[in-house]
Amino acid sequence: MEKRVVVKISELTSKHKISLRELSRLSDVRHAALSELANGKRESISFSHIVKIAEALNIEDIREIIDLIDVTEKD
Numbered sequence: 001m002e003k004r005v006v007v008k009i010s011e012l013t014s015k016h017k018i019s020l021r022e023l024s025r026l027s028d029v030r031h032a033a034l035s036e037l038a039n040g041k042r043e044s045i046s047f048s049h050i051v052k053i054a055e056a057l058n059i060e061d062i063r064e065i066i067d068l069i070d071v072t073e074k075d
Helices: 009-015 020-027 031-038 047-056
Strands: 002-007 066-071
Touching: 009 020, 009 031, 020 031, 020 047
Parallel strands: none
Antiparallel strands: 002 066
16 A cells, blocks of 8 residues: 655644644745645645744644555546
8 A cells, every 4th residue: 555645734724723824934944835745735845844834833743644554546
């Protein structure tokens, strides 16, 4: 089974009760990049962005930011 890394931007903004724009401001990660991640339009994120998001939201556990999921095959 194929696995994929998912960045949980929407979950983070809901949990921390902030907007995407506010997360962008706090983390110094471009709003467009965060939006693309939230909408599944971007498949990669740099480690430096993960660190910036973690620092902005005081996150200690990287699993709050990213997840590894099984990808179901589509015919």
